[in-house]
Amino acid sequence: MGQNFFKRDDRDVQFVLKEQLNVAQLLECDAYKDFTTEDFDMILSQAMKIAANDVAPTFQDGDREGCHFEKGKVTVPKSFHQAWKVYKEGSWFGLGLNPEYGGQGAPVLITEVAMEFFQSANFPFMCFTGMGPGNGGMIENYGTQKLKDLFVQKMYDGTWGGGMCLTEPAVGSDAHMVSAKAIPDGEYYRISGTKIFITSGEHDLTENIIHLVIARIEGAPPGAKGVSLFVVPKIRVNDDGSLGEPNDVACIGIEHKMGLNGSATCAMNFGENGNCRGYLVGEPGMGLAYMFQMVNLARMAVGLESVAFASNIYANCLAYAKERIQGTPYGTKDGRRVRIVEHTDIRRMLMNIKALAEGMRALVYKAYLMEDFSKAHSDPEERKKAHERLELFTPLVKAYCSDRIYEIGRDGIQILGGYGFTKEYPIEQYARDCKILSIWDGTNYVQAVDLIGRKLKMSGGRAFQGWVDEVTEFIASTGQANDTLKEEMALLSEALQAVLGVVAKYDAYKKEGRIDLVPLTATRFLDCVAEVAVAHLLLEQAVIAQRKLASPANEGDKSFYEGKLETVRYYVKNFLPQVFGRVRIISLEDTSAVLIKEESL
Ligand SMILES: Cc1cc2nc3c(=O)[nH]c(=O)nc-3n(C[C@H](O)[C@H](O)[C@H](O)COP(=O)(O)OP(=O)(O)OC[C@H]3O[C@@H](n4cnc5c(N)ncnc54)[C@H](O)[C@@H]3O)c2cc1C
Structure with missing residues (x-):
């Protein structure tokens, strides 16, 4: 077996689940009433253990040994068989599935967090595990008795x-x-x-x-x-x-x-x-309509996979940066060589990865909570609202996260320097493995067009407006009274207004018959909406961290919450302002990509 590179932890996972999303509220749903928060903890700690000890050691085998085709048969890397056995014995296939067919009926959010750990450990292996339960779910939903x-039970186990x-x-x-x-x-x-x-x-x-x-x-x-x-x-x-x-x-x-x-x-x-x-x-x-149920789940999974990759890339880069001694700090003359984690530019790249990983997690988990509510909330109106929010967020989750993870791979390799380019470290494999995420399950351009063409206008615009109202209300109620985060809240407000300006432009293009401007700007627009959504969720986290810092339980918590505040600040000041540049580009309405003749391309 190859080396075990599983270094990530679950501190931010626990924070988002318990302190931001209050995962315990899921127990009020009838479908989950037989679970307890201790069950959730146990599921996740077991998943982390098996991911780290049984699945992660197979990560390099997938890449080095690969799959082989001969005479119609495909063989997988040898170590995958043992990992499959452990995964099957632990009943991980059916964690979130219907107990009537042997599943365990756990909430979507808890199930997907467990999957995040396994995907950090070895995503290509998880490509095999996901297909049976996914197809089984389709048969359960649409097939005859x-x-x-x-089929279903054997696909769920x-x-x-x-x-x-x-x-x-x-x-x-x-x-x-x-x-x-x-x-x-x-x-x-x-x-x-x-x-x-x-x-x-x-x-x-x-x-x-x-x-x-x-x-x-x-x-x-x-x-x-x-x-x-x-x-x-x-x-x-x-x-x-x-x-x-x-x-x-x-x-x-x-x-x-x-x-x-x-x-x-x-x-x-x-x-x-x-x-x-x-x-x-x-x-x-009805084939495509049914298939889209599965494709939507897969689009959400792409976001989760990006979070899973980012978390372990970050942990590996941080560990390396804390050990590698190279160079003298910028502007110093005493010749003192330092660990590279002390260099500002390395910190910039580490913070790029950390802020994106935590921001993407906030977006993805929120969407999964909405999926749970859309299925299991006791109030039909809440179910409907949750479904609409999930629909609105799905293209953001799919496209924003999968485009960012490729950039994260680039920064991760750069942090390790020449070693990042070698197969001695896992970053280059993550950087190659992750590229598929922007392509399959509807390319990222398809997501951008879906956002503009369908999601903005869904339910008469109610879904989008509901989200805008929530962000606006957050800024008004929480932001304005918060002296420490004043600047960040102002940036969020300005970015939201900039996004609304583009939405108004899209309405105008339609009326003026200039709809051809939409595909020119769609991808940029999706990133703008996603950055506002992520910044909002991260600022919610910052407010929680501020409160917790008043009396942290221990030194570990203190440094986590302090780190959270800096990370949110970093995202809001280093990623969110990209909205302004993009909106400026959109407003230029440049059509040179269309006007240039094919023979001049
Ligand atoms: C590793 C891997 C695993 C896969 N697994 C599966 C699987 O399990 N099942 C399955 O069915 N498929 C699978 N796929 C296929 C995958 O879903 C397709 O590759 C994807 O849908 C894109 O289709 P395509 O490759 O034909 O690209 P094309 O559709 O030819 O697209 C090429 C480019 O053109 C753009 N484009 C296409 N149409 C338009 C348009 N109207 N306007 C503007 N731009 C456009 C695309 O965005 C893209 O950038 C897999 C692919 C890979 C590489």
Whole structure:
């Protein structure tokens, strides 16, 4: 096995869960009433232990040994088998899933925090663990009772894996254009077509893999309305649950990638011999709508994965910076060499990582709390509001976090200097592994367009306005009375107004027929909204830290809260003001990217 680089802790996790979000309030939801806060603590401390001791040692194997393809079979790194066994024995697959099918029914927020620890330990390994429960959830929500009885339990306990099969050689972002076919054949459909880039499409961790395949029923209308969803097992499953014959599902190769080498990215042929059976899920023509339920979960997961990477990158960089002796401090002449953590520029980069990691965590956890409330709050109006906030935040979580984690990887490597560029340290692997996050589950441009085209106007603009009101109210009630954070609150207020100015511009573009200005500015706009959202949540944390500093329980708490105040200040003064530059760029309405002729590009 490779080296164990798991150095992160859970101090900020505990702070956000308990002191900012008051996770105990989840116990008031009927669905979670059988849990206690001690249960939450126990789940998370166990997850941390297994992540650190059993999963993290497999991190380098994923990259160095990688996955191998031979004669239709994919083998995963050897150490993944042992990690899978431990993960399965601990029932981690079903932590947040329906107890009726063997899950444990834990809140989404607690489940996802546990996943954050495992993802810090070895994300490519977690790509295998996530697919079975994800696909099982879709079957549970939309499948017939027969499909649920046949598949769900074994997908929730790690007996069977899953593959989510949407992408085709000529169809990526244009998901509604899929060409895979489904021909009715009695109780089943005969599935045929090629899917590419399928995560965990084939591997040797489980005896069966239950694919969800997007395909077009013969004669269906073109476009999204003609797309349906099918359950397609690798090995057929008999009515008594035992395994039957192979189902004409073939892996024809795996991709060789810049990162995520421990995760098998497979090209799949369905029905090469005309003998691939699929079961329709739900109604014909609803495939994309159903799939979007899973895609939305995956978009949230991208944010969490970014937080998971950032936390361990930070811990590794900090440990290195505290040991490495190099250079003399700027402006000194006594020739004294210091640890690099004493250099201002290294501190700048460490603070970039720390502030972004904590800011992204605040955003992601808040969104997961909203997901819990949207499902389980006793008040239907609160459920609706929580759902709207989750919808509004999802593109921010997906795109803002995944673009930032690539920058974090860059800073992390830079902190370590030449060693950062070597495979002796884990940062370069994180930096390569994380790039996929801005691409899959809808590229980040798709998120920006979703924010502007759908989310701003969702529920007649109520979701967006509700968020604006909350930030405004926070500044008015908490900010103005807070002398220490006056400057930071003023920056938040100014940035919010700048964002609202762009929203007004988008309305004007629509009226004036200048809608083509939207794609030119969409990505920048998403970052502006995300920075205001993150700054708001971090300033909430700063106010809590100020209060706690009046009588900290011990020295550890004192330095944590002092650090929190400086970190929030750093974010608000070093990241949030980027809003002003971006809004200025947007207001210039520069169209040179469109006007330049293709032959001049
Ligand atoms: C490692 C890995 C794992 C994956 N796992 C899965 C999986 O499990 N299941 C699955 O189905 N797929 C999977 N994918 C596929 C992934 O979801 C697609 O790569 C992604 O949807 C983008 O599609 P594409 O690669 O065809 O890029 P394209 O859609 O060709 O996009 C190329 C560029 O053009 C831009 N673009 C596209 N359309 C527009 C537009 N209308 N306006 C402006 N810009 C546009 C995009 O934003 C992007 O920058 C995986 C991919 C990788 C690399």
